[in-house]
Amino acid sequence: MPASKTPVRRKKKNGEAAADVDFGPLAGWVGFNLRMAQEATFQAFSHRSQEIGESPGRFATLTLISRNPGISQTELSYANGRDKSSLTPVVEDLVRRGLVERKRMDHDRRAYRLSLTADGKKMLALMTRCAREHERVLDGIIGARDRKRFIDVLKRLAAALG
Numbered sequence: 001m002p003a004s005k006t007p008v009r010r011k012k013k014n015g016e017a018a019a020d021v022d023f024g025p026l027a028g029w030v031g032f033n034l035r036m037a038q039e040a041t042f043q044a045f046s047h048r049s050q051e052i053g054e055s056p057g058r059f060a061t062l063t064l065i066s067r068n069p070g071i072s073q074t075e076l077s078y079a080n081g082r083d084k085s086s087l088t089p090v091v092e093d094l095v096r097r098g099l100v101e102r103k104r105m106d107h108d109r110r111a112y113r114l115s116l117t118a119d120g121k122k123m124l125a126l127m128t129r130c131a132r133e134h135e136r137v138l139d140g141i142i143g144a145r146d147r148k149r150f151i152d153v154l155k156r157l158a159a160a161l162g
Contacts, residue, residue, distance in 0.1 A: 042056060044137065052127065062099065063128075076091070098117055100114055101120075
């Protein structure tokens, strides 16, 4: 099968297999395949984390706040790879749900320091278990030998293009 015809087997929402599609040059482009892989991994993690009632998009945010108590929203947005305007509603939701505590900074009353609450720590523990299970699945796909190299390549891409 020519490279432009390489099918990406995805299931439709009703469980049927999607038809083969001619991807043209997209089939061999890193950016497109990286996006498809990211979407597939996000959906798989989302499915796994549904059982605890949390979205996977919150996992990185909770982890970064946990590992960096007192982090500002600006620092968090850089670390999370999200612009501040898209991160603000996430933080507001976590605060409203009692998972994150927000305190004004002494030197800048417009800025906040973030930390996890006891409930936030419990939720992060549950999500971390889901994430570890998900990582084991990804390790099975990537292979133990290729994991470090794969992560290094992803980090190089992020550093060079970010």
